[in-house]
Amino acid sequence: MERGDKIKAGDVRTASRLIRDIEDSIPEAKATIKHIFPYTGKAQVVGITGSPGAGKSTIVDGLIETSRKKEQTVGVLAVDPTSPFTGGATLGDRIRMQRHSEDIGVFIRSLATRGSLGGLSKAVGDAIHVMDAMGKDVIFVETVGTGQQEVEIIHYAHTVIVVLVPGMGDEIQAIKAGIMEIADIFVINKADRDGAQKLQRELMTMIEMSHIPPGGWKPPVLTIRNSFKPEEFEQDLRTLSAKVREHYDFLISSDLIGDRQKRKRLHELNEAIRFSILEPVLEMLVKTGELDSMVEKLVKKESDPASLAEEIAKKYLQGCF
Numbered sequence: 305m306e307r308g309d310k311i312k313a314g315d316v317r318t319a320s321r322l323i324r325d326i327e328d329s330i331p332e333a334k335a336t337i338k339h340i341f342p343y344t345g346k347a348q349v350v351g352i353t354g355s356p357g358a359g360k361s362t363i364v365d366g367l368i369e370t371s372r373k374k375e376q377t378v379g380v381l382a383v384d385p386t387s388p389f390t391g392g393a394t395l396g397d398r399i400r401m402q403r404h405s406e407d408i409g410v411f412i413r414s415l416a417t418r419g420s421l422g423g424l425s426k427a428v429g430d431a432i433h434v435m436d437a438m439g440k441d442v443i444f445v446e447t448v449g450t451g452q453q454e455v456e457i458i459h460y461a462h463t464v465i466v467v468l469v470p471g472m473g474d475e476i477q478a479i480k481a482g483i484m485e486i487a488d489i490f491v492i493n494k495a496d497r498d499g500a501q502k503l504q505r506e507l508m509t510m511i512e513m514s515h516i517p518p519g520g521w522k523p524p525v526l527t528i529r530n531s532f533k534p535e536e537f538e539q540d541l542r543t544l545s546a547k548v549r550e551h552y553d554f555l556i557s558s559d560l561i562g563d564r565q566k567r568k569r570l571h572e573l574n575e576a577i578r579f580s581i582l583e584p585v586l587e588m589l590v591k592t593g594e595l596d597s598m599v600e601k602l603v604k605k606e607s608d609p610a611s612l613a614e615e616i617a618k619k620y621l622q623g624c625f
């Protein structure tokens with residue numbers, strides 16, 4: 305059986321290997337992704353993002369549970385678990401989700417940062433394709449970090465959950481990092497802590513002030529109480545899970561699902577173009593030393609970036625100009 309066929313049959317070892325190859329940018333991975341692409345687009349993709357240690361993995365663990373109870377199969381992609389902020393949280397992620405490791409309906413993998421941010425973004429998209437082609441009903445993508453990386457998740461997820469914790473100045477951070485725009489659902493975690501209600505009020509005020517078009521989705525602000533109190537936690541998680549479903553249903557009933565799909569595809573195409581055209585050209589410029597001499601020229605004001613870019617285009621993209 306071809307590698308792609310094995311993925312479609314849900315083969316865990318083949319899928320794990322392929323995700324590693326994607327992470328390591330092994331060229332053969334590309335061929336398999338091409339092969340499985342027509343079989344993607346069926347899974348519901350849910351992004352969970354927020355500051356390091358906000359409790360994202362704990363929430364994903366709870367969401368796995370609620371999905372399994374509904375007999376959905378689940379894929380989990382933990383992105384960048386080895387960021388300098390968290391330092392080796394991979395083990396923690398594994399421990400927190402370990403109870404699902406024996407369940408054949410759950411497939412959990414992590415993806416570490418490698419090279420450029422763009423590279424990571426493409427790898428995330430491809431790894432989601434793998435889980436999608438395996439036939440997973442729902443895929444949770446946990447991303448840690450702040451700023452651009454969090455915002456990137458919007459390109460891949462149908463629903464984005466932003467996790468905030470009281471007392472961390474998150475509200476300010478949320479505005480700064482453009483998180484207000486990407487959140488479909490806000491979750492205030494560790495809501496047994498002081499300041500949870502205040503944070504909830506502030507967020508709700510911010511949502512009221514944001515310009516939601518008529519008939520648009522208004523992001524709810526949910527709270528999740530202490531994860532160490534299983535009954536409360538499970539109850540809150542059920543509410544969250546229902547909201548995720550509600551958002552997905554909203555996307556379908558309002559036809560916005562098509563827009564999201566298009567946006568995902570456009571982003572993927574951009575990434576692919578960048579990798580097929582821009583990266584090889586840049587590599588060549590580095591190899592030949594042209595890049596260095598161009599930088600020199602700019603420093604000496606002998607040329608300008610636009611003119612140099614035109615020169616490069618003429619030289620390397622023959623037939624286009």
Ligand SMILES: Nc1nc2c(ncn2[C@@H]2O[C@H](COP(=O)(O)OP(=O)(O)OP(=O)(O)O)[C@@H](O)[C@H]2O)c(=O)[nH]1
Pocket residue numbers: 355356357358359360361362363385390393396397400448493494495528529530531532
């Ligand atoms: N007090 C309290 N601690 C919690 C709660 N939920 C999670 N934690 C703890 O917070 C820590 C971080 O939880 P994680 O779920 O790993 O958080 P995360 O956002 O996935 O962390 P990173 O992936 O490292 O960014 C763990 O030690 C959890 O046990 C909660 O509701 N209350």
Ligand SMILES: [Mg+2]
Pocket residue numbers: 360361362393397446
């Ligand atoms: Mg985590």
